[in-house]
Amino acid sequence: MIIIGCILAILVGVTLGMIGSGGTILTVPILVYVMGVDPVLATTYSLFAIGITSLIGAGRGIIRKEADLPKVLTFGVPSLIVVFLTRSFILPLVPEVIHIGDLVFHQNVLLMILFSFVMIASSLSMIRSGKMTLKAPDEAVKTPIEVIALQGAMVGLVTGLVGAGGGFLIIPALINFYHLPMRKAVATSLIIITINSFFGVVGDLEKFPQFDWPLLLGYTGAAIFGIFIGFYFADKVSNKSLKVVFGYMILLVGCYILVKELL
Numbered sequence: 001m002i003i004i005g006c007i008l009a010i011l012v013g014v015t016l017g018m019i020g021s022g023g024t025i026l027t028v029p030i031l032v033y034v035m036g037v038d039p040v041l042a043t044t045y046s047l048f049a050i051g052i053t054s055l056i057g058a059g060r061g062i063i064r065k066e067a068d069l070p071k072v073l074t075f076g077v078p079s080l081i082v083v084f085l086t087r088s089f090i091l092p093l094v095p096e097v098i099h100i101g102d103l104v105f106h107q108n109v110l111l112m113i114l115f116s117f118v119m120i121a122s123s124l125s126m127i128r129s130g131k132m133t134l135k136a137p138d139e140a141v142k143t144p145i146e147v148i149a150l151q152g153a154m155v156g157l158v159t160g161l162v163g164a165g166g167g168f169l170i171i172p173a174l175i176n177f178y179h180l181p182m183r184k185a186v187a188t189s190l191i192i193i194t195i196n197s198f199f200g201v202v203g204d205l206e207k208f209p210q211f212d213w214p215l216l217l218g219y220t221g222a223a224i225f226g227i228f229i230g231f232y233f234a235d236k237v238s239n240k241s242l243k244v245v246f247g248y249m250i251l252l253v254g255c256y257i258l259v260k261e262l263l
Contacts, residue, residue, distance in 0.1 A: 002215060005035040009222035010229070013053055015246055017230020018237065020057070020171060020186030024050045024193075025122050025164045027223075028115055029253055035215060039108040039115075040091075043163030044204040045211075047087075049220040050163075051197025053227050054190045060231065061187025068188045071178050075170075076192045078149040079156035080199045086160025087203025112261045115162045119254030122168040126247030129172065129240075148177050159196045160203075167193060 008030045016024055027049060031042040061067040098105045105113075151173045158164060167189050174185040 001034055001036065002218065005030050005215075006218050006222040008034065009049070009219045010226035013223040013226020013228075014230040014233070015242070016050075016053060016057060016167075016190075016223070017227035017232075018234045019243055019246075020167050020189050024053075024167065025119055025250060026253065027219075028163050029119075029257060031219070032112065033257075035219070037212075037215070039111050041207060041210060043111070043161075044087075044201060044207050045216050045219070046163035047159070047197040047200040047204070048216060049223055051194055051201060052220050053223040054194040054197065056224055056227055057190040057231075058187070058194045061190055064187070066184055066187035067191055068174075068178070068180055068184050069191075071174065071180065071188050072191050072195070074145070075148055075152045075174065075178070076195055078152035079159070079192060080195050082153045082156030083160040083196045084199040084203050086157060087200045090160070109261050111162070112257055115164075116254045116258035116261065118158060118162050118164060119250050119257065122164070123247045123249075123251035123254060125168045125172070126243045126250065129243060148173075151177065155192075156196060159193075160200055163200070 008026070012024060012026055012030070024046075027046040028039070028042045031037040031045050032039050037045060058067065062069075094107055094110075096107050098107065098110055151169070155169045155173070158169065170189040170192055171182075171185045174180045174188055175182065178185075180188065
């Protein structure tokens, strides 16, 4: 199953290289259901693998001068602060067994249910953006800084809770709030994902002794291999069509996780 997981990791890397988002949200389900990793630990694994893989894409964006570094600061700082606080202080407060009325949920089950909701939201965002053209608003329209900070904090909360990169939230925000063209938005998003993932892992340093390093490094290496494939095909395949296809795939996986955990 580890081999299958690594093959799927290549697919995750391909989507990250081509469209800057989408595939990374599959990392936790792959780790949990294919590679047998504990759900809580899988979110840390995901942050590590996504962070290293996104770093490759971020470096490429910086070298090609496609990344907008000032936007990384104003959008990314609130995001990384919330990621660190979530991993360091909020998640440790969640009890092993949670009672909601007469219902009893184990922490792992509740985490995967939450993750399924994030996947479904992500899939709908990808399908919608794939069927329409995201266009930057007129430059005269200025978004209040507090709105931008709130959006960044929301991305940080999602990343911190479920270990997903949040690209499906970051890219539309950079286009709508900062008026960045798509290519710049993707490159800037990869830098923000890298920073958020790094701070998320730092918040989980006490889990390092539990890491299965051969498994984690194998998955990360496969994802890195995939991102280079994604770079190669980025200008050869329609991003809009790819987003729709992956959007429906993520929707199916999200619905499967929700039904499986509830039943």
